[in-house]
Every structure is written in C-alpha cells, then in structure tokens.
Amino acid sequence: MTQETKRFIRAPQDMAAGLFLIGLGAFALWQNAGLERGTLRVFGPGMMPTILAWACVVAGFAVGIGAMLWNGPKLERWTFRGPLFILGSAVAFGLTVRPLGMAVAAPLAVLLSSMASSETKLGEAAIFAIVITVFCLGLFRFMLNLPIPVAPWAIGY
Amino acid sequence: MFDLIGNLAHGFSIALSLQNIALCFAGVMIGTLIGVLPGVGPIATIAMLLPLTFKLDPTGALIMLAGIYYGAQYGGSTTAILVNIPGEATSVVTTLDGHQMAKQGRAGIALGVAALGSFFAGTVATLVIAALGVPLTKVALLFGPAEYFALMVAGLAFAVVLARGSLLKATGMILAGLLLATIGTDLETGEERMTLGFSTLSDGLDFAVLAMGLFGFAEILRNIENPEARDVTRGKIGRLLPNMDDIKRCIAPVLRGTAIGGALGILPGNGAVLGPFASYTVEKKLAKDPSRFGRGAIEGVAGPESANNAGAQTSFIPLLTLGIPPNAVMALMVGAMTIHGIIPGPLVMSKSPDLFWGMIASMWVGNFLLLVINLPLIGLWVRLLKVPYRLMFPAIMVFCCIGIYSINNSPQDVLFTAFFGFAGYVLYKFGFEPAPLLLGYVLGRLMEEKLRQAMILARGDFMTFVYNPIAAGMLAVAVIVVVIAVLPSVSKSRDQVFTE
Incomplete structure (x- = not known):
C-alpha cells in the first residue's frame, strides 16, 4: 500500500x-x-x-x-486578487451609486475590477472606463429613463 | 383542433403588432449581444437586462424577456462553435463537433445548421406548447396542495439526478437552496426568519441577486482564475447555408433532437439540460461511423442544437400551466411576471389570454427573427468575440451592477450580490454545482406553502401523500429516479455522459 x-x-x-x-x-x-x-x-x-x-x-x-x-480531488488553490477586486468593485459601486451617482460609481467599478487581471494596462483601462460610463449613462439613464442618480453633487440628480 | 388554431391566431394577432415585433426584435438582438460574451449565460443575461422591461406593458415585457432568452441561448451556441467556450451547460455538447467544424473552415455551416435546426425545433415546440397549454391547465386546476408538493419533490429529484458530479453534494445544494428560501417574513405568522437584522431581507432574498451572484459574478471569478486560451476561429466563417448533402445528413438528427429535447424540457427540475447530451449520445450510437464524432460531424451539431432549443421552449410549459418554474431562467420569468402583477399558474390563461397566447406566438416570431436577422449578422458577433477579456469583464461587471441596482433601486442589493458572488466562488472551490441550489431556492417558498396547506387539510397526517394517488405516484417517481441513479451501472454511464 x-x-x-x-x-x-x-x-x-x-x-x-x-x-x-x-x-x-x-x-x-x-x-x-x-x-x-x-x-x-x-x-x-x-x-x-x-x-x-x-x-x-x-x-x-x-x-x-x-x-x-473514497478517494477524491484535493482542495483547489485559492487566489485572492480576483475575488478582492471583482467583488470589491461591486461593493464600491453599491456604496457610491447613491451618494456620488453613476458618473463616479461606474468608472470606479471599471477601474477596480480591471485590477483583477494581470493583463490589464492602466491607460487602456482608464480610457475604457470613460467610454463605458458614457455608454451606460446614455443607455440606462437617458434612453431607458431608469432612476439612477447621475451626479447629485454636480447637477443635482 | 379548431381551438388550437383559433388560440394561435389570437396569439399572432398580438405578437405581430408593430410594438411587439419591435420588442421581440430588440430582445433577441440585445440577448444575443450579451449572451455572445464568453461566460455570460442566459441567467446572468436576463438578470442584467430585467430592468429594461420595467416600463413596458406586461405582455410586451414578457415578449421581450422571452426574446432575450432565445437571443442569449443563440449567443451561447455561437461562442461554443467559434470560441469553444459554452455559454451555459446546454451548449457544452455543441463545442465538441461545432468547434471542430469551425477549425476546418466550416464555421458558417455549423452556425447555419444550428440556427436552422433551432428554428425547426422552435416551431415544433411552439405548437406543442399551444396544444398542451389548455389540457395541462385543466389538470393543474385539479391539483391540491398535496399534489403540488409531490410534483415539486419529483422535480427536485430530477434536478439531483441531472446535476453534474456527486448526488450527495447536489442534494446538499438543493437543501441549502430550500433553506435560503425560508429567509424572510413567514407568510402565515408574519414572524421574521433569518433576516440577521437586515430590513431588506424581510421580503426574502431577491432571486435576481442570488442568481447574479452565484452565476454572473462567480463565473467572472472563475474565468479570471483560469485564463483559458480563447482561440477565436481565425479562418473564414465560410458560407452559412448548408448544401444538399449537409441537409440530408441533418434531417433525421434534427427530428430526433427536437423530440428528445422537447420531451425532456417538459419535466419539472430542469430536464432541458439533459436534452443536448441525450441527443448527442443517440446520434453517436446511431451513426454508421461513430469515430467521426468529435472531429466535426455535422450531426453532432444539428441534433443537440435542436434539442437545446426545443427544451428551452417546452420548459415554459410547467411555468405557464402549473406555475412551477422548472429552472433558474423560468424563475427569473416568474420575477418579471410578479413585477407586472401577474401570478404565474393555471389562471394566467383564462385571466390574461392576450398575454398567454401572445407570448406563445412570439416564441415563434423570436425564432424566426433569430434566423433571418441574426445569422447574417454573424460577422458582427465574431468581431465582438475578439474583444480581449481584460476589457470585457469590467464592462460586464458594470452592466451587472447597474442591472441589479435598478431592479429595486437598492444599493444594498448590489452588496448582497457581491456577497453571493463570493459564496459562489467558495461553492466552486468545494466542488458544488450552483444550479440545484437555485432550483431549490426557486421552489422553496411554494413548497413550504403547499406542504403547510396539505398538512392542515390532512390534520397533520403524513399518510395523506400515500392515500392520494396522484401525489403518491409522483413521490414514487421521485424515489425511483433517485434509486436508479444510485445503481452502480447507471451511475457509471451517467459519469460518462457528463465527462464526454
């Protein structure tokens, strides 16, 4: 044996x-x-x-x-970078969307979640964050009229 | 028979209104757009896009959601063929031969056959739903609480057997799901249960939150951890329409796939999942030269894809007639219906016939739109697939967050989703399948309600389930299904089916 x-x-x-x-x-x-x-x-x-x-x-x-x-698989290795930044980005979105609005919460979530992957390039992620935010504002807020705060600190809604 | 034609005609008169065609089209397009992203299956897609339908009238909203569902399914098959990543469990089989065909430069034909087969299956399934709708609704009205409870137990037994991996672990997941469903205010006494002091939990856990966390977020975590080589087919897509030889090869597999998938889809407990696997196995057994399978056999795409679509559609039957959602996608449909004040069940058909028949007719319209509009757009989807994952997943995250926030306008929901994303990651690490948990959660509240009613009616006597022939029959089916699955010979071949 x-x-x-x-x-x-x-x-x-x-x-x-x-x-x-x-x-x-x-x-x-x-x-x-x-x-x-x-x-x-x-x-x-x-x-x-x-x-x-x-x-x-x-x-x-x-x-x-x-x-x-019975014999079975071993425990898999855990990583922390992925869960930390991916779930962190959702938490950050949840915490900021009401007080600061989507203009802050959306780019914050994009940037934070980008950190989860080692392939991310910072400059690219920053530009992408802006593009996605503009797209989301246009689609969800202005086209579909969902009541998501945009930037309460700047424009009042 | 005349009823059937009359009802369908009524349905088409609603589904073919300009507004509803537009909604169906929008749903199919957006569904494909999101569903084609690798790792985003129909569940996450629908949860994400649910808020898009809030402002619509109920019929329009459900037509659009159904469109999103087919679109997402279709998108999943596209990624399976072109990138070798199944969007969800049911398109796993398509990767086997579909991706091989793509490598041989026959991607277009694989996609074309998948779409044509799905369209045929969808047409048949629409007719089946329309034909079975009336009689099954009549049966459902005869069901008392004991029968309902027994039916749901049978559904869960199927779900355990159909889950991948260990039966015991799948049972554990079902129980965990049932347990999660008891969170919130007790319906009869109004007492709060397991809310841990969160006021938002007193209405129970939102299903979209749970589903998005366990499927959407956890899936992203898994993808980031195993950066699989995404080999998007570099070669040409080639022509889309199969030639006479291809068609000849496909007719029988499509017919068999439709029958298998459609029949399994009706089962409560997510039978639709099994359809593509069963169809693939059958085609391989019947083939003159089984060694072609796995190397780009067109039958291995045509059969399973037809089964997939037929099952996707007939799984509406338990929801529309009995009010029991057979899988997570249908549970999201329940959520959408409830938001619009419709309680799914046998009464929908008589109380809101416009919605019932309009939705059924729109299923056919949706399938037709997928065929004539989406297929030619394949170049667009391919370009979308070439976007690197490092850009894709942050975008998916933001869409998910906005979607979850918008369902109840609640920032807390986003935080709960993050929590369940982590839970999903832990479950994955422990080798659990989240699908049975979701099904347990979906049926949990209804099961408790029906069990309590049945016990009151029977004055606390459990033997009511034995004396009642229908309930006893269904419980017997549940037991038999589980016993068969535990038998050594069957459990071995079951392992084979899922590893293939």
Missing part, C-alpha cells in the same frame, strides 16, 4: 464541502432557535427552517463520511 491510500481524509475537497454544509445547517439552527416550531398539523414559522437545517447537517455528515471512504 502506498502512502496515498492510507490517508485518513481521502477526498479533501469533499471533506471541506461536508463541513461547509454542516456549518450552514448549524448557523441556520442557531438563527432559528427562537422561532415557534408548531405541530405537524399547524406548522409554526420555525418548522421548515429547522427541518431543512437538520437535513443540511445530515447531508454534510454524509458528504464528509464519503470523503473518508
């Missing part, structure tokens, strides 16, 4: 997946602890969430036990 097959956890990715499901179920159980469960005849608000949360926990255990019985 090789070292490989003797490992205790044979499918690290599945083990992580199982733990994730258990964690999700446990979190839901904790959140729903205060809700009335009711009876089978008349369900309370807590009945369904509690049943489902327990089912999640059970499924998590099943996946985790499977991870100890």
Whole structure:
C-alpha cells in the first residue's frame, strides 16, 4: 500500500464541502432557535427552517463520511486578487451609486475590477472606463429613463 | 383542433403588432449581444437586462424577456462553435463537433445548421406548447396542495439526478437552496426568519441577486482564475447555408433532437439540460461511423442544437400551466411576471389570454427573427468575440451592477450580490454545482406553502401523500429516479455522459 491510500481524509475537497454544509445547517439552527416550531398539523414559522437545517447537517455528515471512504480531488488553490477586486468593485459601486451617482460609481467599478487581471494596462483601462460610463449613462439613464442618480453633487440628480 | 388554431391566431394577432415585433426584435438582438460574451449565460443575461422591461406593458415585457432568452441561448451556441467556450451547460455538447467544424473552415455551416435546426425545433415546440397549454391547465386546476408538493419533490429529484458530479453534494445544494428560501417574513405568522437584522431581507432574498451572484459574478471569478486560451476561429466563417448533402445528413438528427429535447424540457427540475447530451449520445450510437464524432460531424451539431432549443421552449410549459418554474431562467420569468402583477399558474390563461397566447406566438416570431436577422449578422458577433477579456469583464461587471441596482433601486442589493458572488466562488472551490441550489431556492417558498396547506387539510397526517394517488405516484417517481441513479451501472454511464 502506498502512502496515498492510507490517508485518513481521502477526498479533501469533499471533506471541506461536508463541513461547509454542516456549518450552514448549524448557523441556520442557531438563527432559528427562537422561532415557534408548531405541530405537524399547524406548522409554526420555525418548522421548515429547522427541518431543512437538520437535513443540511445530515447531508454534510454524509458528504464528509464519503470523503473518508473514497478517494477524491484535493482542495483547489485559492487566489485572492480576483475575488478582492471583482467583488470589491461591486461593493464600491453599491456604496457610491447613491451618494456620488453613476458618473463616479461606474468608472470606479471599471477601474477596480480591471485590477483583477494581470493583463490589464492602466491607460487602456482608464480610457475604457470613460467610454463605458458614457455608454451606460446614455443607455440606462437617458434612453431607458431608469432612476439612477447621475451626479447629485454636480447637477443635482 | 379548431381551438388550437383559433388560440394561435389570437396569439399572432398580438405578437405581430408593430410594438411587439419591435420588442421581440430588440430582445433577441440585445440577448444575443450579451449572451455572445464568453461566460455570460442566459441567467446572468436576463438578470442584467430585467430592468429594461420595467416600463413596458406586461405582455410586451414578457415578449421581450422571452426574446432575450432565445437571443442569449443563440449567443451561447455561437461562442461554443467559434470560441469553444459554452455559454451555459446546454451548449457544452455543441463545442465538441461545432468547434471542430469551425477549425476546418466550416464555421458558417455549423452556425447555419444550428440556427436552422433551432428554428425547426422552435416551431415544433411552439405548437406543442399551444396544444398542451389548455389540457395541462385543466389538470393543474385539479391539483391540491398535496399534489403540488409531490410534483415539486419529483422535480427536485430530477434536478439531483441531472446535476453534474456527486448526488450527495447536489442534494446538499438543493437543501441549502430550500433553506435560503425560508429567509424572510413567514407568510402565515408574519414572524421574521433569518433576516440577521437586515430590513431588506424581510421580503426574502431577491432571486435576481442570488442568481447574479452565484452565476454572473462567480463565473467572472472563475474565468479570471483560469485564463483559458480563447482561440477565436481565425479562418473564414465560410458560407452559412448548408448544401444538399449537409441537409440530408441533418434531417433525421434534427427530428430526433427536437423530440428528445422537447420531451425532456417538459419535466419539472430542469430536464432541458439533459436534452443536448441525450441527443448527442443517440446520434453517436446511431451513426454508421461513430469515430467521426468529435472531429466535426455535422450531426453532432444539428441534433443537440435542436434539442437545446426545443427544451428551452417546452420548459415554459410547467411555468405557464402549473406555475412551477422548472429552472433558474423560468424563475427569473416568474420575477418579471410578479413585477407586472401577474401570478404565474393555471389562471394566467383564462385571466390574461392576450398575454398567454401572445407570448406563445412570439416564441415563434423570436425564432424566426433569430434566423433571418441574426445569422447574417454573424460577422458582427465574431468581431465582438475578439474583444480581449481584460476589457470585457469590467464592462460586464458594470452592466451587472447597474442591472441589479435598478431592479429595486437598492444599493444594498448590489452588496448582497457581491456577497453571493463570493459564496459562489467558495461553492466552486468545494466542488458544488450552483444550479440545484437555485432550483431549490426557486421552489422553496411554494413548497413550504403547499406542504403547510396539505398538512392542515390532512390534520397533520403524513399518510395523506400515500392515500392520494396522484401525489403518491409522483413521490414514487421521485424515489425511483433517485434509486436508479444510485445503481452502480447507471451511475457509471451517467459519469460518462457528463465527462464526454
């Protein structure tokens, strides 16, 4: 027997997946602890969430036990640059669109998300940010009349 | 029969109004435009473009959304053939032979056959929907809560079996989706559940937010992480129309693909996903020389593409007749209908016949427009595909943000979407498929409601599901489907289908 097959956890990715499901179920159980469960005849608000949360926990255990019985893929490598800038750009958009308007939020989101890729050239991204912003303003605000603030600090809407 | 013709004529009189043709055309064009971007499937496209339809009348809005859906589907096939990147699960199969044909300089014919096959499938599917609409609606009106609940359980069982990868993990995702669906105010007691103190969550989680996060954002994260070599076909597209020999080869695969895809599409639980796979497998089995498959066999494009389109359309049937969305795209349609004050279900047909028949007729119009207008524009789509990804994804991000913000005019929704984008990334790293989660979420609230009603009616006796023949039958189907999938021989061939 090789070292490989003797490992205790044979499918690290599945083990992580199982733990994730258990964690999700446990979190839901904790959140729903205060809700009335009711009876089978008349369900309370807590009945369904509690049943489902327990089912999640059970499924998590099943996946985790499977991870100890059968060989499976390893955990993949995580990167941080992509999630940080891509999701960061959405967060930045969400935080700035009301107070500062689309004239600020849209180019900010383009520039920030551009940072996620190592292929990005700064000058190109800057020009592209302006082009996209003008396009979005034209399409969403002026053609489709969606009520998105444009630049409240400069023009009042 | 005369009813069918009369109803369709009524539908066409609505779908062919100048305004609705224009909306259908706009939807098809914009849908293709966005859907052709690699990594943007129909779900993200519709979620992004939902706000475009807010100002329209309900019929126009749904006609446009349906157009966007077909356009996005078509765009997905285009990227599959030209760039070897499937826009979504259902066009994975098209990459196999479609991209090979493109490499051999027959890209135009592959696209042409895909479009012609889809058009034929779409025409048949439109007729099927129109024919089944009335009888199925009558059946649906007989359904009580127990039957509805059992039907949805069967749908989820199908979804587990049809998901890629481990059955257990898919079950876990369904449960997680059902759990997420309980977030928000309890319908009967008005108590808040799992809102974590966010006031926006008291109405429940917005489906577009969840879908856009798990599919749109997470997809961009995955693409950036694995910068795949995008080999846009350098060679000529070539002529678009297949010659007599090609057509002869394609007729039978198109017919079979339409039948397979259309039948699977009706199943609740996203049967449409299976259509292209099934069609490809059938064509390969029936071929005189199976080794041609994977090397640019035209049958391998014609069959699956027809199945894809037929399934895409017949999956409207459960939504329009039963009010149960069979997949995430249809769930977005529910969202759009609700915004316009229409509750999907058996009553739509009798209460708003204009909308029901107009939408069905517009499906055919949309398919026709795709064929006669989009196909000649192929050069434009190719040029769009050559835009480097480093410019494409920031633009997609901004469109997504604006789209999500506009649905409820809520900046908080954008932040939630970012959160679910991260969740989608984590799920991907743990080897989970997000599709079953979305389906669980879509059906969750309705399932809880129906289960509670059924239990009240049965005075808390679970045996009601056994005594009720229809419900028992559907639950039995659910059990059988799962048991069959677990059988070793079947699970092996299931792995094969999904890895092929």
